[in-house]
Amino acid sequence: MKPPRRLQSLVDEGLIDLVVRQLMSGKEATVYVVRCGDETRCAKIYKEATQRSFRQAVDYTENRKVKNTRQARAMAKGTRFGRQAQEAAWQSAEVDALYRLAAAGVRVPQPFNFHDGVLLMELVVDAQGDAAPRLNDLVFTPEQAKAHHATLIAEVVRMLCAGLIHGDLSEFNILMAGDGPVIIDLPQAVDAAGNNHAQRMLLRDVANLRDFFGKFAPELLSTHYGPEIWTLYQSGLLSTELTLTGHFDRKTAAVDLGGVLREIDDARSEEAARRLRMEA
Numbered sequence: 001m002k003p004p005r006r007l008q009s010l011v012d013e014g015l016i017d018l019v020v021r022q023l024m025s026g027k028e029a030t031v032y033v034v035r036c037g038d039e040t041r042c043a044k045i046y047k048e049a050t051q052r053s054f055r056q057a058v059d060y061t062e063n064r065k066v067k068n069t070r071q072a073r074a075m076a077k078g079t080r081f082g083r084q085a086q087e088a089a090w091q092s093a094e095v096d097a098l099y100r101l102a103a104a105g106v107r108v109p110q111p112f113n114f115h116d117g118v119l120l121m122e123l124v125v126d127a128q129g130d131a132a133p134r135l136n137d138l139v140f141t142p143e144q145a146k147a148h149h150a151t152l153i154a155e156v157v158r159m160l161c162a163g164l165i166h167g168d169l170s171e172f173n174i175l176m177a178g179d180g181p182v183i184i185d186l187p188q189a190v191d192a193a194g195n196n197h198a199q200r201m202l203l204r205d206v207a208n209l210r211d212f213f214g215k216f217a218p219e220l221l222s223t224h225y226g227p228e229i230w231t232l233y234q235s236g237l238l239s240t241e242l243t244l245t246g247h248f249d250r251k252t253a254a255v256d257l258g259g260v261l262r263e264i265d266d267a268r269s270e271e272a273a274r275r276l277r278m279e280a
Contacts, residue, residue: 006045007032009116016043016120023131028185033123033131041112044119046091046187094187095119097164104162107155107182127178135171135181135212145216148181152209153225155183156202158240160233164189165198169205171212192233199230204270224248 003011003019010016018035023042025031032043091114098111098121110122124132140148152174159166166173166189173185192198206226214221223246231248232238 004030004032004045006116006118007034007043010043010118010120013115015113015115019043028187034120036112036120040123041120042109042123044121046117046119091117091119091187093189094185097186097189101159101162101164101183101186104158106158106162107151107180108186109182109184124175124177124182124184126176129178132175132177132182135174135176138176140213140216142217145213146220148176149209149213149217149220151180152183153206153229153244154240155181156206156209157229157238157242157244159183160192160202160229161238161240163192165192165195165202166205167201170208200266202226202230 001019001021003016007016007019011019016034016036020033020035020040023031023033027047029047030045032045034041034043095111095114098108098119101108102110109124111119112122113120126132135148156166156169166183166186168185168188169183173183175182175184190198190201192202195201203226206229210220210223210225225244225246227248227250228244228246229238232242
């Protein structure tokens with residue numbers, strides 16, 4: 001097919017030899033299957049901020065580093081340059097996260113290049129060599145659900161040990177490759193040590209996994225891996241070699257009503273954004 005305008009510069013640079021077909025188009029990005037020499041890869045074209053539904057919420061961008069103080073001031077003021085810098089930082093966050101997590105052995109697509117707002121990365125395929133489906137398009141036996149849940153909990157731990165939290169993990173951004181689940185879509189990944197919302201995001205990611213796989217294996221619905229993982233992380237005891245139990249004894253304390261109400265408001269906002277992404 002004729003290369004889309006955003007991919008033409010990569011063709012001109014010799015980074016892409018052939019655009020095969022469009023793989024998917026969502027409200028965040030459009031992905032194409034491309035040929036690079038003898039390899040088939042995918043090219044993710046990020047949409048402009050005005051075209052996207054997912055807001056670059058302060059919860060996600062908190063404490064993210066920028067190149068210089070000029071950029072930081074422009075981003076804070078919301079100038080045109082600042083908005084462009086913020087958009088570039090949002091896109092490069094996924095690139096940085098992918099390289100960091102791939103190096104740590106996390107099951108994410110292997111990144112190859114980032115050029116002109118386009119991310120070239122591994123095409124995740126199923127056992128037949130076709131583009132891998134998302135988890136939400138599949139049905140599992142109880143045994144499969146428990147096995148995949150265990151794999152993904154281990155990946156969440158591996159990510160956290162590498163210092164990152166996905167921040168939006170669910171069945172909609174996990175692909176089922178021929179050798180198991182692969183985590184995708186990381187522009188909102190947060191630094192576990194530098195973000196004040198890290199705990200809430202980690203707990204939500206783990207709860208999303210529990211709720212999805214719990215539909216096929218109901219015994220998973222009574223597990224509490226999130227609090228267990230976060231407590232071990234805070235105490236400096238978390239490691240990829242540790243065997244988790246899924247149990248957690250909550251300490252009884254006075255209820256922070258204001259905090260509870262804020263959590264409810266946050267949950268409502270997140271559910272609204274989630275529904276928008278499901279419609280993509």
